[in-house]
Amino acid sequence: MKYKLLKRKFHSDLWIAIFAVTFGLHAVQNIHHSDSSFYRPKSPSKCVYCYKEDYILMCHIVAQATARTATAVRMLANTSGMSHAKCRSEFYARTNNTVRRFPVPLGKVNWEVPYPEYKPTHYTSEHVLKSPPWADKEDLASAGYNWNDMDNGVNRRSYLGQYKLDDEGHPLNPIGRTGVQGRGCLGRWGPNHAADPIVTKWKRDSQGHQVLGPDDLPILQCVLILRGDCNEWALPGGMVDPGENVSKTLQREFLEEAMDSCSEEEISKIKHFFESEGAEIYKGYVDDPRNTDNSWMETYAMNFHDHDGSVFEKIQLQFGDDAVGVKWKDLTKDLKLYASHSEFIDILLDLHINSKYL
Ligand code: RP5
Numbered sequence: 174m175k176y177k178l179l180k181r182k183f184h185s186d187l188w189i190a191i192f193a194v195t196f197g198l199h200a201v202q203n204i205h206h207s208d209s210s211f212y213r214p215k216s217p218s219k220c221v222y223c224y225k226e227d228y229i230l231m232c233h234i235v236a237q238a239t240a241r242t243a244t245a246v247r248m249l250a251n252t253s254g255m256s257h258a259k260c261r262s263e264f265y266a267r268t269n270n271t272v273r274r275f276p277v278p279l280g281k282v283n284w285e286v287p288y289p290e291y292k293p294t295h296y297t298s299e300h301v302l303k304s305p306p307w308a309d310k311e312d313l314a315s316a317g318y319n320w321n322d323m324d325n326g327v328n329r330r331s332y333l334g335q336y337k338l339d340d341e342g343h344p345l346n347p348i349g350r351t352g353v354q355g356r357g358c359l360g361r362w363g364p365n366h367a368a369d370p371i372v373t374k375w376k377r378d379s380q381g382h383q384v385l386g387p388d389d390l391p392i393l394q395c396v397l398i399l400r401g402d403c404n405e406w407a408l409p410g411g412m413v414d415p416g417e418n419v420s421k422t423l424q425r426e427f428l429e430e431a432m433d434s435c436s437e438e439e440i441s442k443i444k445h446f447f448e449s450e451g452a453e454i455y456k457g458y459v460d461d462p463r464n465t466d467n468s469w470m471e472t473y474a475m476n477f478h479d480h481d482g483s484v485f486e487k488i489q490l491q492f493g494d495d496a497v498g499v500k501w502k503d504l505t506k507d508l509k510l511y512a513s514h515s516e517f518i519d520i521l522l523d524l525h526i527n528s529k530y531l
Pocket of ligand 1: 367368369407408409410411412459461470471472512
Protein backbone atom coordinates (compact mmCIF):
# COMPACT_ATOMS: atom_id res chain seq x y z
CA MET A 174 0.00 0.00 0.00
CA LYS A 175 2.76 2.41 1.04
CA TYR A 176 4.61 1.57 -2.17
CA LYS A 177 1.50 2.35 -4.23
CA LEU A 178 1.06 5.74 -2.53
CA LEU A 179 4.73 6.55 -2.98
CA LYS A 180 4.52 5.60 -6.64
CA ARG A 181 1.46 7.80 -7.12
CA LYS A 182 3.22 10.70 -5.38
CA PHE A 183 6.30 10.18 -7.53
CA HIS A 184 4.17 10.38 -10.67
CA SER A 185 2.37 13.56 -9.57
CA ASP A 186 5.69 15.19 -8.52
CA LEU A 187 7.18 14.28 -11.87
CA TRP A 188 4.28 15.93 -13.70
CA ILE A 189 4.62 19.11 -11.61
CA ALA A 190 8.37 19.22 -12.31
CA ILE A 191 7.89 18.72 -16.04
CA PHE A 192 5.30 21.47 -16.31
CA ALA A 193 7.31 23.86 -14.13
CA VAL A 194 10.32 23.44 -16.42
CA THR A 195 8.19 23.84 -19.55
CA PHE A 196 6.45 27.02 -18.46
CA GLY A 197 9.61 28.39 -16.83
CA LEU A 198 11.69 28.03 -19.96
CA HIS A 199 8.94 29.47 -22.08
CA ALA A 200 8.75 32.56 -19.91
CA VAL A 201 12.51 33.09 -19.69
CA GLN A 202 13.39 32.38 -23.29
CA ASN A 203 10.52 33.88 -25.22
CA ILE A 204 12.71 33.55 -28.33
CA HIS A 205 10.90 33.58 -31.63
CA HIS A 206 12.71 31.60 -34.25
CA SER A 207 10.31 31.70 -37.14
CA ASP A 208 13.27 31.79 -39.53
CA SER A 209 15.11 28.87 -37.97
CA SER A 210 14.61 25.79 -40.08
CA PHE A 211 16.76 23.47 -37.97
CA TYR A 212 14.24 22.91 -35.20
CA ARG A 213 11.17 23.46 -37.30
CA PRO A 214 8.72 20.57 -37.37
CA LYS A 215 7.68 19.17 -40.76
CA SER A 216 4.34 20.96 -40.71
CA PRO A 217 3.75 24.44 -39.27
CA SER A 218 2.16 24.56 -35.88
CA LYS A 219 1.18 27.02 -33.20
CA CYS A 220 2.88 27.26 -29.86
CA VAL A 221 0.70 25.32 -27.49
CA TYR A 222 1.09 27.84 -24.66
CA CYS A 223 1.12 31.28 -26.30
CA TYR A 224 -0.82 30.31 -29.49
CA LYS A 225 1.44 32.43 -31.72
CA GLU A 226 1.80 31.27 -35.29
CA ASP A 227 5.57 31.36 -35.48
CA TYR A 228 7.97 29.13 -33.68
CA ILE A 229 9.19 29.55 -30.15
CA LEU A 230 12.24 27.39 -30.17
CA MET A 231 12.71 26.41 -26.55
CA CYS A 232 9.02 26.21 -25.93
CA HIS A 233 8.57 23.70 -28.71
CA ILE A 234 11.56 21.57 -27.80
CA VAL A 235 10.60 21.40 -24.15
CA ALA A 236 6.93 20.80 -24.93
CA GLN A 237 7.91 17.98 -27.24
CA ALA A 238 10.16 16.48 -24.57
CA THR A 239 7.30 16.83 -22.11
CA ALA A 240 4.92 14.93 -24.36
CA ARG A 241 7.48 12.19 -24.94
CA THR A 242 8.21 11.90 -21.22
CA ALA A 243 4.47 11.82 -20.56
CA THR A 244 4.08 8.93 -23.01
CA ALA A 245 6.97 7.05 -21.40
CA VAL A 246 5.64 7.67 -17.89
CA ARG A 247 2.15 6.63 -18.96
CA MET A 248 3.43 3.43 -20.53
CA LEU A 249 5.48 2.66 -17.42
CA ALA A 250 2.49 3.39 -15.22
CA ASN A 251 0.24 1.29 -17.40
CA THR A 252 2.35 -1.82 -17.25
CA SER A 253 2.60 -1.62 -13.47
CA GLY A 254 -0.40 0.31 -12.14
CA MET A 255 -3.20 -0.30 -14.64
CA SER A 256 -6.64 0.75 -13.49
CA HIS A 257 -8.80 -1.89 -11.87
CA ALA A 258 -12.32 -0.47 -11.79
CA LYS A 259 -14.45 -2.21 -14.43
CA CYS A 260 -13.56 -5.54 -12.86
CA ARG A 261 -14.91 -4.29 -9.52
CA SER A 262 -18.27 -3.11 -10.87
CA GLU A 263 -21.43 -4.20 -9.01
CA PHE A 264 -22.35 -7.10 -11.31
CA TYR A 265 -20.21 -9.59 -13.18
CA ALA A 266 -20.30 -9.21 -17.00
CA ARG A 267 -22.59 -11.32 -19.23
CA THR A 268 -24.83 -12.51 -16.35
CA ASN A 269 -27.78 -10.17 -16.83
CA ASN A 270 -27.00 -8.60 -13.47
CA THR A 271 -27.56 -11.90 -11.65
CA VAL A 272 -24.02 -12.37 -10.31
CA ARG A 273 -23.12 -9.66 -7.83
CA ARG A 274 -19.46 -9.05 -7.03
CA PHE A 275 -18.46 -8.84 -3.36
CA PRO A 276 -17.71 -5.11 -2.84
CA VAL A 277 -14.00 -4.24 -3.03
CA PRO A 278 -13.25 -0.61 -2.11
CA LEU A 279 -10.16 0.83 -3.81
CA GLY A 280 -8.19 0.67 -0.57
CA LYS A 281 -8.85 -3.08 -0.31
CA VAL A 282 -7.79 -4.09 -3.82
CA ASN A 283 -4.23 -4.96 -2.84
CA TRP A 284 -3.92 -8.53 -1.54
CA GLU A 285 -1.44 -7.27 1.09
CA VAL A 286 -4.12 -5.15 2.77
CA PRO A 287 -6.06 -7.27 5.29
CA TYR A 288 -9.74 -7.65 4.44
CA PRO A 289 -11.06 -10.30 6.89
CA GLU A 290 -14.69 -9.76 5.78
CA TYR A 291 -13.81 -10.57 2.16
CA LYS A 292 -16.10 -13.38 0.90
CA PRO A 293 -15.89 -13.27 -2.91
CA THR A 294 -18.78 -14.68 -4.94
CA HIS A 295 -17.83 -17.96 -6.60
CA TYR A 296 -18.68 -17.94 -10.29
CA THR A 297 -17.57 -19.91 -13.34
CA SER A 298 -20.03 -19.94 -16.25
CA GLU A 299 -21.78 -23.17 -17.29
CA HIS A 300 -20.20 -22.84 -20.70
CA VAL A 301 -16.64 -22.71 -19.32
CA LEU A 302 -17.34 -25.62 -16.94
CA LYS A 303 -18.09 -27.83 -19.97
CA SER A 304 -14.37 -27.45 -20.90
CA PRO A 305 -14.59 -26.31 -24.53
CA PRO A 306 -11.22 -26.47 -26.37
CA TRP A 307 -10.36 -22.84 -25.47
CA ALA A 308 -10.89 -23.42 -21.71
CA ASP A 309 -8.88 -25.09 -18.92
CA LYS A 310 -10.12 -27.88 -16.71
CA GLU A 311 -11.94 -26.94 -13.53
CA ASP A 312 -10.04 -29.45 -11.42
CA LEU A 313 -6.50 -28.16 -11.06
CA ALA A 314 -5.17 -31.15 -9.12
CA SER A 315 -5.48 -33.45 -12.12
CA ALA A 316 -4.53 -30.83 -14.72
CA GLY A 317 -0.90 -30.14 -13.71
CA TYR A 318 -0.66 -26.78 -15.47
CA ASN A 319 2.70 -25.08 -15.83
CA TRP A 320 2.07 -21.74 -14.14
CA ASN A 321 4.21 -18.73 -15.07
CA ASP A 322 5.52 -20.54 -18.13
CA MET A 323 4.64 -21.70 -21.63
CA ASP A 324 2.40 -24.77 -21.35
CA ASN A 325 1.77 -26.83 -24.52
CA GLY A 326 1.43 -23.67 -26.61
CA VAL A 327 -0.66 -21.86 -23.98
CA ASN A 328 1.06 -18.78 -22.63
CA ARG A 329 0.62 -18.87 -18.85
CA ARG A 330 3.18 -16.12 -18.29
CA SER A 331 2.08 -12.65 -17.25
CA TYR A 332 3.45 -9.39 -18.69
CA LEU A 333 3.49 -8.22 -15.08
CA GLY A 334 6.00 -10.85 -13.91
CA GLN A 335 5.51 -13.86 -11.65
CA TYR A 336 2.00 -14.17 -10.24
CA LYS A 337 1.25 -16.03 -7.02
CA LEU A 338 -1.06 -18.97 -6.32
CA ASP A 339 -3.60 -19.15 -3.49
CA ASP A 340 -3.64 -21.96 -0.88
CA GLU A 341 -5.60 -24.20 -3.26
CA GLY A 342 -3.24 -23.59 -6.17
CA HIS A 343 -5.35 -21.08 -8.14
CA PRO A 344 -3.46 -18.19 -9.77
CA LEU A 345 -4.02 -14.85 -8.02
CA ASN A 346 -4.90 -11.71 -9.98
CA PRO A 347 -1.65 -9.66 -9.87
CA ILE A 348 -3.48 -6.34 -9.44
CA GLY A 349 -5.71 -7.54 -6.61
CA ARG A 350 -9.22 -8.44 -5.49
CA THR A 351 -12.21 -8.30 -7.85
CA GLY A 352 -15.06 -9.64 -5.68
CA VAL A 353 -15.40 -12.85 -7.75
CA GLN A 354 -13.57 -16.15 -7.36
CA GLY A 355 -13.32 -18.76 -10.12
CA ARG A 356 -12.99 -18.06 -13.84
CA GLY A 357 -16.25 -16.24 -14.57
CA CYS A 358 -16.61 -16.52 -18.34
CA LEU A 359 -12.87 -16.58 -19.08
CA GLY A 360 -11.40 -19.86 -20.25
CA ARG A 361 -7.95 -19.85 -18.66
CA TRP A 362 -6.95 -19.83 -15.03
CA GLY A 363 -4.45 -16.97 -14.67
CA PRO A 364 -3.67 -14.72 -17.65
CA ASN A 365 -5.91 -14.91 -20.74
CA HIS A 366 -3.83 -13.42 -23.54
CA ALA A 367 -5.34 -11.17 -26.22
CA ALA A 368 -4.05 -8.88 -28.97
CA ASP A 369 -5.50 -5.51 -30.00
CA PRO A 370 -4.79 -4.01 -33.44
CA ILE A 371 -5.11 -0.20 -33.44
CA VAL A 372 -5.48 0.73 -37.12
CA THR A 373 -5.28 4.49 -37.71
CA LYS A 374 -5.26 7.09 -40.50
CA TRP A 375 -5.56 10.87 -40.76
CA LYS A 376 -9.03 12.20 -41.54
CA ARG A 377 -9.15 13.47 -45.13
CA ASP A 378 -11.77 15.19 -47.29
CA SER A 379 -13.01 13.85 -50.65
CA GLN A 380 -10.02 15.49 -52.40
CA GLY A 381 -7.61 13.67 -50.09
CA HIS A 382 -6.60 16.75 -48.09
CA GLN A 383 -6.10 16.39 -44.34
CA VAL A 384 -9.02 17.75 -42.32
CA LEU A 385 -8.13 19.89 -39.29
CA GLY A 386 -10.14 19.93 -36.07
CA PRO A 387 -11.36 23.06 -34.19
CA ASP A 388 -7.90 23.39 -32.56
CA ASP A 389 -6.21 23.39 -36.00
CA LEU A 390 -4.67 19.98 -35.37
CA PRO A 391 -5.05 17.02 -37.74
CA ILE A 392 -7.69 14.47 -36.74
CA LEU A 393 -6.59 10.91 -36.09
CA GLN A 394 -9.14 8.19 -36.92
CA CYS A 395 -9.15 4.60 -35.72
CA VAL A 396 -11.10 1.45 -36.63
CA LEU A 397 -13.50 0.49 -33.83
CA ILE A 398 -16.03 -2.33 -33.62
CA LEU A 399 -19.27 -2.56 -31.67
CA ARG A 400 -19.10 -5.60 -29.39
CA GLY A 401 -22.13 -7.89 -29.56
CA ASP A 402 -21.78 -9.05 -25.92
CA CYS A 403 -22.09 -5.65 -24.24
CA ASN A 404 -22.91 -3.13 -26.98
CA GLU A 405 -19.74 -1.12 -26.27
CA TRP A 406 -17.32 0.26 -28.87
CA ALA A 407 -13.92 -1.42 -28.73
CA LEU A 408 -10.72 -2.19 -30.61
CA PRO A 409 -11.12 -5.20 -32.92
CA GLY A 410 -9.03 -7.44 -30.68
CA GLY A 411 -9.31 -11.06 -29.64
CA MET A 412 -7.72 -14.00 -27.89
CA VAL A 413 -4.35 -15.44 -28.87
CA ASP A 414 -4.88 -19.08 -29.90
CA PRO A 415 -2.56 -21.76 -28.41
CA GLY A 416 0.73 -21.76 -30.31
CA GLU A 417 -0.23 -18.64 -32.26
CA ASN A 418 2.19 -15.77 -32.72
CA VAL A 419 0.74 -12.47 -31.43
CA SER A 420 1.45 -10.73 -34.75
CA LYS A 421 -0.72 -13.36 -36.46
CA THR A 422 -3.52 -12.76 -33.89
CA LEU A 423 -3.45 -9.01 -34.58
CA GLN A 424 -3.93 -9.60 -38.32
CA ARG A 425 -6.48 -12.41 -37.95
CA GLU A 426 -8.69 -10.53 -35.49
CA PHE A 427 -8.70 -7.39 -37.63
CA LEU A 428 -9.69 -9.33 -40.74
CA GLU A 429 -12.38 -11.32 -38.90
CA GLU A 430 -13.99 -8.46 -36.97
CA ALA A 431 -13.53 -5.41 -39.20
CA MET A 432 -13.09 -6.77 -42.74
CA ASP A 433 -15.49 -9.67 -43.07
CA SER A 434 -16.05 -11.03 -46.59
CA CYS A 435 -13.28 -8.93 -48.18
CA SER A 436 -11.54 -9.96 -51.40
CA GLU A 437 -8.27 -11.94 -51.66
CA GLU A 438 -6.61 -8.81 -53.02
CA GLU A 439 -7.73 -6.79 -49.97
CA ILE A 440 -6.57 -9.51 -47.59
CA SER A 441 -3.08 -9.55 -49.08
CA LYS A 442 -2.96 -5.72 -48.97
CA ILE A 443 -3.84 -5.78 -45.26
CA LYS A 444 -1.34 -8.57 -44.53
CA HIS A 445 1.41 -6.57 -46.21
CA PHE A 446 0.36 -3.43 -44.29
CA PHE A 447 0.44 -5.29 -40.96
CA GLU A 448 3.84 -6.76 -41.77
CA SER A 449 5.46 -3.49 -42.84
CA GLU A 450 4.00 -1.16 -40.21
CA GLY A 451 3.49 -1.53 -36.49
CA ALA A 452 4.37 0.31 -33.29
CA GLU A 453 3.91 -1.19 -29.85
CA ILE A 454 1.44 0.85 -27.79
CA TYR A 455 0.85 -1.29 -24.73
CA LYS A 456 1.39 -4.71 -23.25
CA GLY A 457 0.03 -5.71 -19.88
CA TYR A 458 -3.03 -6.10 -17.72
CA VAL A 459 -6.49 -5.12 -19.00
CA ASP A 460 -9.24 -3.80 -16.75
CA ASP A 461 -11.76 -6.16 -18.36
CA PRO A 462 -15.24 -6.59 -16.81
CA ARG A 463 -14.75 -10.40 -17.06
CA ASN A 464 -11.72 -10.47 -14.74
CA THR A 465 -11.88 -12.40 -11.50
CA ASP A 466 -9.52 -13.07 -8.59
CA ASN A 467 -8.14 -16.09 -10.48
CA SER A 468 -8.53 -15.24 -14.20
CA TRP A 469 -7.74 -12.00 -15.95
CA MET A 470 -7.14 -10.45 -19.38
CA GLU A 471 -3.76 -9.25 -20.64
CA THR A 472 -3.13 -7.80 -24.07
CA TYR A 473 -0.57 -6.70 -26.60
CA ALA A 474 -1.80 -3.57 -28.41
CA MET A 475 -0.07 -2.49 -31.59
CA ASN A 476 -0.66 0.52 -33.82
CA PHE A 477 -0.73 0.18 -37.62
CA HIS A 478 -0.82 3.66 -39.15
CA ASP A 479 -1.83 4.29 -42.77
CA HIS A 480 0.38 7.39 -43.19
CA ASP A 481 -0.93 8.65 -46.53
CA GLY A 482 -4.34 6.98 -46.48
CA SER A 483 -3.51 4.84 -49.52
CA VAL A 484 -4.04 1.44 -47.84
CA PHE A 485 -7.64 2.03 -46.80
CA GLU A 486 -8.57 4.43 -49.60
CA LYS A 487 -10.68 1.85 -51.43
CA ILE A 488 -11.35 -0.64 -48.64
CA GLN A 489 -14.85 -0.86 -47.24
CA LEU A 490 -14.98 -1.96 -43.59
CA GLN A 491 -17.42 -4.78 -42.83
CA PHE A 492 -18.05 -6.19 -39.35
CA GLY A 493 -17.91 -9.94 -38.70
CA ASP A 494 -17.41 -12.61 -36.00
CA ASP A 495 -18.69 -11.28 -32.60
CA ALA A 496 -18.88 -7.67 -33.79
CA VAL A 497 -22.22 -6.04 -34.63
CA GLY A 498 -20.84 -2.78 -36.04
CA VAL A 499 -17.63 -1.22 -37.36
CA LYS A 500 -16.52 2.35 -38.17
CA TRP A 501 -13.68 4.82 -38.51
CA LYS A 502 -13.92 6.94 -35.38
CA ASP A 503 -12.39 10.42 -34.86
CA LEU A 504 -10.20 10.08 -31.77
CA THR A 505 -10.47 12.38 -28.76
CA LYS A 506 -9.26 12.06 -25.19
CA ASP A 507 -12.77 11.64 -23.76
CA LEU A 508 -13.78 8.49 -25.71
CA LYS A 509 -15.56 5.83 -23.64
CA LEU A 510 -14.51 2.39 -24.83
CA TYR A 511 -14.60 -1.23 -23.66
CA ALA A 512 -12.20 -2.39 -20.88
CA SER A 513 -8.92 -0.39 -20.95
CA HIS A 514 -9.15 0.58 -24.62
CA SER A 515 -9.60 4.32 -23.92
CA GLU A 516 -6.27 4.24 -22.08
CA PHE A 517 -4.59 2.78 -25.17
CA ILE A 518 -6.13 5.59 -27.23
CA ASP A 519 -4.63 8.18 -24.83
CA ILE A 520 -1.17 6.67 -25.38
CA LEU A 521 -1.79 6.67 -29.12
CA LEU A 522 -2.80 10.35 -29.14
CA ASP A 523 0.34 11.25 -27.19
CA LEU A 524 2.37 9.44 -29.82
CA HIS A 525 0.72 10.84 -32.96
CA ILE A 526 -0.49 14.29 -31.94
CA ASN A 527 0.96 15.58 -28.67
CA SER A 528 4.58 14.64 -29.28
CA LYS A 529 4.55 15.88 -32.88
CA TYR A 530 2.34 18.94 -32.91
CA LEU A 531 2.25 20.27 -29.36
C1 RP5 B 1 -10.06 -7.23 -23.99
O1 RP5 B 1 -10.84 -8.29 -24.49
C2 RP5 B 1 -8.85 -7.21 -24.87
O2 RP5 B 1 -8.24 -5.93 -24.85
C3 RP5 B 1 -9.38 -7.61 -26.21
O3 RP5 B 1 -9.82 -6.49 -26.92
C4 RP5 B 1 -10.62 -8.45 -25.87
C5 RP5 B 1 -10.46 -9.92 -26.22
O4 RP5 B 1 -11.61 -10.63 -25.85
P1 RP5 B 1 -12.73 -11.08 -26.90
O5 RP5 B 1 -12.98 -9.90 -27.81
O6 RP5 B 1 -12.14 -12.22 -27.68
O7 RP5 B 1 -13.92 -11.42 -26.10
O8 RP5 B 1 -9.75 -7.42 -22.66
